[in-house]
Amino acid sequence: MEKYVFPILNFGIFFWFCVGVPMKRNRQLHAFWMTLGFALDTTLLLFIELDRSAIAQMGGIMNFWLQIHIGIATLLIFLYPAMLFSGGKVSMGAPVTWHKRMAMSFLVLRLLLAVTAVLAMAAK
Numbered sequence: 161m162e163k164y165v166f167p168i169l170n171f172g173i174f175f176w177f178c179v180g181v182p183m184k185r186n187r188q189l190h191a192f193w194m195t196l197g198f199a200l201d202t203t204l205l206l207f208i209e210l211d212r213s214a215i216a217q218m219g220g221i222m223n224f225w226l227q228i229h230i231g232i233a234t235l236l237i238f239l240y241p242a243m244l245f246s247g248g249k250v251s252m253g254a255p256v257t258w259h260k261r262m263a264m265s266f267l268v269l270r271l272l273l274a275v276t277a278v279l280a281m282a283a284k
Contacts, residue, residue, distance in 0.1 A: 163281055164281075166204075166208065166277060166281070167274065167277045167278045167281060169204055170204070170273060170274040170277045170278075171274045173197060173200050173201050173204060173270075173274075174267075174270050174271055174273075174274045176193075176196075176197045176200065177194065177197050177266075177267060177270055178267070179193070180193040180194045180197060181263075181267070187250070187251055191247060191248075191251060194243070194247065195244065198240050198243070198244070201236075201240075201270075202240070205233065205237075223280060223283040223284070224283070225276050225279035225280040225282075225283050226276075226280040226283070228276050228280075229273065229276035229277055229279075229280045232269055232272050232273045232276060233273055235269055236266070236269055236270065236273060239262065239265070239266050239269070242262060243259070243262055243263065243266055246258055246259040246262055247259055
């Protein structure tokens with residue numbers, strides 16, 4: 161059961177973000193919900209690092225899915241500040257177009273992150 165905890169948490173956080181998307185009509189609630197989702201995701205990442213010393217293992221032999229998973233996670237880390245910045249701009253009246261495009265990319269990458277977490281665990 162223990163090996164399923166992180167994939168379950170990964171899908172749970174993805175679901176959290178999906179629930180937050182329709183909240184966009186209420187910008188304050190949407191901003192709060194999504195920022196909390198980013199915090200949950202970052203907390204999960206830090207916990208995995210502290211629990212498994214993930215960065216120290218990167219020099220070793222990794223399966224294909226784990227390499228893809230790490231690449232996606234790295235992309236997402238850079239997308240968080242961009243999402244927060246563009247979301248803040250939208251809150252101040254900027255057009256939503258750029259934020260919406262990034263959000264769609266973010267959600268696709270976040271789903272792929274959850275899927276590759278399962279595939280990486282299965283390949284161990």
